[in-house]
Amino acid sequence: MKFAIQINEGPFTHQAADTAYQFTKAAIENGHDIFRVFFYHDGVNNGTMYGVPPVDDRNVQALWSDLAEKHDLDLVVCVAAAQRRGIMDEDEAKRHGKGAANIAPKFRISGLGQLIEAGIQADRLMVFGD
Amino acid sequence: MKFAIQINEGPFTHQAADTAYQFTKAAIENGHDIFRVFFYHDGVNNGTMYGVPPVDDRNVQALWSDLAEKHDLDLVVCVAAAQRRGIMDEDEAKRHGKGAANIAPKFRISGLGQLIEAGIQADRLMVFGD
Amino acid sequence: MSTLHTVNKSPFERNSLDTCLLLIKNDSTVLLIEDGVSGALQNTTASQSISDAMQEGVKFAVLGEDLNARGLSADRVIDGISVVDYAGFVQLAADHDNVQSWL
Amino acid sequence: MSTLHTVNKSPFERNSLDTCLLLIKNDSTVLLIEDGVSGALQNTTASQSISDAMQEGVKFAVLGEDLNARGLSADRVIDGISVVDYAGFVQLAADHDNVQSWL
Amino acid sequence: MSTTKKFTYINRKAPYGSVYALESLEVVLIGAAFEQEVQLVFVDDGVYQLTKGQETDGIGMKNFSKTYAALGDYDVNQIYVCEQSLADRGLTLDDLQALTYEDEDDDWAEKSSMNLVNREQLSDLISDADVLLNF
Amino acid sequence: MSTTKKFTYINRKAPYGSVYALESLEVVLIGAAFEQEVQLVFVDDGVYQLTKGQETDGIGMKNFSKTYAALGDYDVNQIYVCEQSLADRGLTLDDLQALTYEDEDDDWAEKSSMNLVNREQLSDLISDADVLLNF
Numbered sequence A, B: 001m002k003f004a005i006q007i008n009e010g011p012f013t014h015q016a017a018d019t020a021y022q023f024t025k026a027a028i029e030n031g032h033d034i035f036r037v038f039f040y041h042d043g044v045n046n047g048t049m050y051g052v053p054p055v056d057d058r059n060v061q062a063l064w065s066d067l068a069e070k071h072d073l074d075l076v077v078c079v080a081a082a083q084r085r086g087i088m089d090e091d092e093a094k095r096h097g098k099g100a101a102n103i104a105p106k107f108r109i110s111g112l113g114q115l116i117e118a119g120i121q122a123d124r125l126m127v128f129g130d
Numbered sequence C, D: 001m002s003t004l005h006t007v008n009k010s011p012f013e014r015n016s017l018d019t020c021l022l023l024i025k026n027d028s029t030v031l032l033i034e035d036g037v038s039g040a041l042q043n044t045t046a047s048q049s050i051s052d053a054m055q056e057g058v059k060f061a062v063l064g065e066d067l068n069a070r071g072l073s074a075d076r077v078i079d080g081i082s083v084v085d086y087a088g089f090v091q092l093a094a095d096h097d098n099v100q101s102w103l
Numbered sequence E, F: 001m002s003t004t005k006k007f008t009y010i011n012r013k014a015p016y017g018s019v020y021a022l023e024s025l026e027v028v029l030i031g032a033a034f035e036q037e038v039q040l041v042f043v044d045d046g047v048y049q050l051t052k053g054q055e056t057d058g059i060g061m062k063n064f065s066k067t068y069a070a071l072g073d074y075d076v077n078q079i080y081v082c083e084q085s086l087a088d089r090g091l092t093l094d095d096l097q098a099l100t101y102e103d104e105d106d107d108w109a110e111k112s113s114m115n116l117v118n119r120e121q122l123s124d125l126i127s128d129a130d131v132l133l134n135f
Helices: A016-029 A041-047 A060-071 A078-086 A090-095 A113-121 B017-029 B042-048 B062-069 B079-085 B092-097 B113-121 C016-023 C034-040 C047-053 C064-069 C085-093 D016-023 D034-040 D049-057 D064-069 D085-094 E020-034 E044-048 E067-073 E083-088 E121-129 F020-034 F046-052 F064-076 F083-088 F119-128
Strands: A001-005 A032-040 A075-078 A108-111 A126-128 B002-006 B033-037 B074-079 B109-112 B125-127 C003-007 C029-032 C059-063 C082-084 C098-100 D002-009 D029-032 D058-062 D083-085 D100-101 E006-011 E035-044 E078-084 E100-103 E109-112 E114-117 E131-134 F006-011 F037-042 F079-082 F100-103 F109-112 F114-117 F133-134
Touching: A001 A078, A001 F006, A016 D085, A016 F083, A032 A041, A032 A060, A032 A113, A032 D100, A041 A060, A041 A078, A041 B042, A060 A075, A060 A108, A075 A078, A075 C064, A075 F046, A078 A108, A078 D034, A108 B017, A108 C016, A113 E131, A126 C082, A126 D016, A126 D085, A126 D100, A126 E006, B002 B017, B002 B113, B017 B125, B017 C034, B017 D034, B017 F079, B033 B042, B033 B062, B033 B113, B033 F020, B042 B079, B042 E114, B062 B074, B062 B109, B074 B079, B074 B113, B079 B109, B079 C064, B079 D100, B092 F109, B109 E121, B113 F020, B113 F079, B113 F133, B125 C098, B125 D029, B125 F133, C003 C016, C003 C034, C003 C085, C016 C029, C016 C034, C016 C098, C016 D034, C016 F119, C029 C085, C029 E035, C029 F109, C034 C059, C034 E044, C034 F100, C047 C059, C059 C064, C059 C085, C059 E100, C059 F037, C064 C082, D002 D016, D002 D034, D002 E100, D002 F133, D016 D029, D016 D034, D016 D049, D016 D064, D016 D100, D029 D034, D034 D064, D049 D058, D058 D064, D058 D085, D064 D083, D083 D085, D083 E100, D100 E121, D100 E131, E006 E044, E006 E121, E020 E035, E035 E044, E035 E067, E035 F079, E044 E078, E044 E083, E067 E100, E078 E083, E078 E121, E078 F046, E083 E114, E083 F046, E114 E121, F006 F046, F006 F119, F020 F037, F020 F064, F037 F119, F046 F064, F046 F079, F064 F100, F079 F083, F079 F119, F083 F114, F114 F119
Parallel strands: A001 A032, A001 A126, A032 A075, A075 A108, B002 B033, B002 B125, B033 B074, B074 B109, C003 C029, C003 C098, C029 C059, C059 C082, D002 D029, D002 D100, D029 D058, D058 D083, E006 E035, E006 E131, E035 E078, E078 E114, F006 F037, F006 F133, F037 F079, F079 F114
Antiparallel strands: E100 E109, F100 F109
16 A cells, blocks of 8 residues: 655654654555655654754654665655755755755655645555644 | 743744744833743754745744844753754764754854753743743 | 733643633733634633633733734623733733743 | 544643544544543543444554553553554554544 | 545644644645645634634734635635534634635636535545545 | 742643653753752643653653652652642552652651642642743
C-alpha cells in the first residue's frame, strides 16, 4: 500500500514529528511504500541541518535524513512555510542574500501542489500534528 | 515597572509570539521597562535571520530585532533549545562545523539561568505560549 | 495578593478556562486573549460558568484586538466583562501581584 | 467505507475525543496515540463515553509504545481496547478506507 | 482507480490564534488547479474562520478572511458548517460570510455554497472522503 | 525587596506528548543554584509526569522520569499534586513516584516531598507565588 505522510510540527516541542517518523519506519518495515513525506507549518523545521541535540537525546532531523537515504524517500518542505521560518536551500539562500543553505540532506523545497499530488497518488494520507 | 517576557512558541504557527511582541511594545510605550525577553522551546525560532515571509505579511523575527534595536532590549534564546532546533551564532556555528550563523540581529544565546535571573529581577514575569 | 489569570485558549476546545475558574480567588481577574476571547461572548456553552464566577466576585476582561480579528463585536460580550487593548493588558499585569498564564 | 480515527490529545485537556465520538460511525475504529492514550484507561472521567461508543459498535485501539512511555500499564486499559504497536498502527491505516486525524 | 478523488478539508481551529486556518485555505486554493472534488467542513472552533467583519490591524496579522469569498471562482462551492458548533458558540449562519458561486450548468446563476449540516451529515462527509485534510 | 522569591512551577501537561514537562524540569534544576524558594505544582495532565514505570524505548525519546527523584538533592522538596486531577484520571498517589528529601534540620531524616492538595490549597499556592512559571 502507498502512504503519504504530512507533518505539521517541528522537532522536539510536540511528539507529532516523532510519531510520524515511527509510523513511516514501521510502514517501510512492513512492506509498504512511502509516496512522499510533506512537511508543512512548523513541520519544515524538521528540515534544518543545523540541529545539534544533546548526545543522550534523539536527533529528529538526522533520523529523517538517514531514513530517506536508506529508502530513497521523497522529503518535501513547503516552500512558503520554509521561507517564513528560515529554512533555505542553496538557491533560496542566494536569492534572498542569506549566509548559507541550512536544509538537511535528502530534503527538498517545493510547493503545496506536492501535497495535493500526494493525496491523489497515495492510497492513504496520514496527517501528524498538534 | 519592570517586566520579564518568556516566549515558548515560534513565529507564525501560534499567535503567542505576536501577542508577546504586542505586549512588549505596549509596555514600553506606557513607560515600563523590559528587563529581558527570554525565548524558550520553539520560541527560539523567533531568533532566525533567515525568515523571508511574504511581503503582505508581518516578519515576526524582524519585528523583534527592530524593537530591540530601538529600545536596547535584551533578547535571549535558550542555548539548549536553540541547539536542538538549529539556531546558531558565529561561535556555535564554528564549534559545530555548521555553515554560518543564522541568529538574527540583537538576539544572543545564553542559558536558562537568564530566565531565573529575569524572574528574580523583574516585577512581573509574563509567559506567552501555546 | 491578587493574581491576573490569562487564558489564551478557546473554552470549547481546551480545559484551560475550566481549570482557571476552578482555582481562581474571588479578588482576581481573568483576561481572555487570542483564541480565548470566544469565552467572553453571550449565549455560548461557556457563558454560564463565567457569569457564575462574576457573581463570586471574579473580574473579567477581554482583549479587544483579538475580538476584532475574529469578527466578534464588543456588543456581543457578556455584560460586565471589560474590553481592553494591549495597553490595558499591560496595566492589568501591573495592577495585580502576579500573573498566571493558563497555557 | 470505514474510517480510522486517530486521537493524539488527552480527553481531559481537549475536545478532540468528544468530537470524534460524536461524529464517528459504528463500523469505524478509534486509535489513541501520544497524549491521547490516557483516554484508554479504566475509571477515568472519560471511560464512560468510550464504553458507550463500544456498545454502539465502535472499535478502539491504543498505541502500546505511548502507554509505556507514560508509565500506564496495559492491564489498566478498558476491556475490549486492543493494544497495538507502530506496525499495528500501520495495519489499521491500511485496513480502513480513510484516516481522520483529530488534531 | 480514477484520478479524481474527494478531498475533504476538516477545519476545526479558530483563525489567527494559530496558522492552520490560513494554511488550510492555501492548500484549497492550490488544490483547485488539480480538478479534484473539494469539500470544506467547518466544525468546532473552525466555524469562527467564516465570521463577517474580521479586522486584524490591531493584532498586526494579515486578514485573509476576504479570500473565502473567492472560493466560488475556484469551483470550491461545497461548504459545510456544523450547526451544533454554531449553536454552542451563540452564532447563526447570519454571523458568517454568505459564500456563493455561479452555477455554470444553470446559466451562471448565483447560488449559495453554504450548507448547514447536522451530526449525521458530518459523519457521512468524513466517511465518504477519499482524502481527509485535517486542520 | 528581598532577592529571595517564591518560584512556583505550574505543570499541566503530560510528558513526551510535548516537551514542556522536560523543559520545566530543566528550569527547576538550573534554578536550584539561585537559592530561591521553589514549589512544584502538578495539576491536570501534569500529574502524569510523576507516574512510576515510564519506559520510552518504544517511542525513541529520552526517559527523564528518573530525574524527579533527584529533586530532593537539589533542595526541591515542595511537591504539590492536585488530588482532583488524580481522581479524574483514575490514579492515586501510589501510582506516582514517592519523591523524598533528607531534612538537614532533622538529622538528615528522609521525608516525603509529596503533598496531595485540594482546590483551595492550589488556589493559595498560585496566589502566594512571586513568580509563576507555566508549563
